[in-house]
Amino acid sequence: MRSRIALTALAVTALAAAATACGPENSDAPAAGAAPTTAPPAASAPAAAPSASAPGTPAAPGKSAAPAASTKPTATTPAAPAPGSPGDKTGYGQACGTNDLTFGAKMETQAGGYILVTAKAKAGITCVLPATHPVIAFGSGGIEARNAEQAAGAPITLTGSAVAYVGINPKSTNTDQNIEFKDVIIGISAGDPDPASIPVGSVKVDKPVVTNWHTNAKDAVPGV
Numbered sequence: 001m002r003s004r005i006a007l008t009a010l011a012v013t014a015l016a017a018a019a020t021a022c023g024p025e026n027s028d029a030p031a032a033g034a035a036p037t038t039a040p041p042a043a044s045a046p047a048a049a050p051s052a053s054a055p056g057t058p059a060a061p062g063k064s065a066a067p068a069a070s071t072k073p074t075a076t077t078p079a080a081p082a083p084g085s086p087g088d089k090t091g092y093g094q095a096c097g098t099n100d101l102t103f104g105a106k107m108e109t110q111a112g113g114y115i116l117v118t119a120k121a122k123a124g125i126t127c128v129l130p131a132t133h134p135v136i137a138f139g140s141g142g143i144e145a146r147n148a149e150q151a152a153g154a155p156i157t158l159t160g161s162a163v164a165y166v167g168i169n170p171k172s173t174n175t176d177q178n179i180e181f182k183d184v185i186i187g188i189s190a191g192d193p194d195p196a197s198i199p200v201g202s203v204k205v206d207k208p209v210v211t212n213w214h215t216n217a218k219d220a221v222p223g224v
Contacts, residue, residue, distance in 0.1 A: 096127035096158060098188050098196050105184065105198045108167075111223050115168040115184060115200050119158065119213075126159035129213045135187040135195070136168055136210045143179070145208035148222045153212045167211040167220035170203045178204035 096119075104118040117134075121127060131152040136145035145168060156164045171178055180202050187195035214220045 094127055096121070096129050096188055097194070098186065098192050099194045100125045100127050101158065101188075101196075103186060103196050103198050105200050107201060107203070108221075111169070111221050113169075114222050115170060115203065116217060116220060117166045117168060117184070117186065117198065119164045119166070120162065121158040121160070126157065129156040129158060129164050129188070131155050131212065133210045133212045134166055135190055135192065136208065137185045137187075138170070138181040138183075138205045138208065139179070143205055143208065145210040148209035148211050153214060156213050156215055162215075164213045164215060165217045165220035166213055167222045168208060169210075169222040170205045170208045172209050172223075173206045175206065178206040181205050 100122060101119045102122055105115055108114050108116050119129070131154055133145075133147050133149070137143060138145075148167070148169065156162075158164060168184065170181075170184075182199060182202055183197045184200050184203075185195050185197050209222055211220050211222050
């Protein structure tokens, strides 16, 4: 009987020792509340959305800036020179128009008195006068001069300092009938849309006559 009790006591003592050896003091499990050895990776912060650049703000590195709208004025096409103006080349080698020429007039005493008209091409113009006479008229009523020559001359090319001459006899009659005018109207051809008015002083006009164009002033004396 005593031997069983002794065996029982030994068994209890062994169990108690085993329980002590396996207690929490010798456990390999981490203590409560201890921080983990390796921290979990931090969450990446989201990239900020690109904001619209204010006008004139340089673009971010690696990006091309959008080209700014150009404020440079576009070139305009120069206006074409007016016919007959300096720089107008449209009359080269063509028949002269009244607006291609500059005119002068003065009274001469030869052959009873006549008007000598000169014509020169404007700067930059080269044109040809016809071999006949210009259209000459006095006053708004249009007292027109008739041709004083039967034969036609040679065409005259005007350019630079070249001069052409024409003579006008304002009064070819011997009567006292006449009308006084202070200007003569000249056109290169009939129906000229842009005739020129040339001051000549006070002249008596009755059945006027006009010569053809000439390169020599002496050949432009009417009636000679």
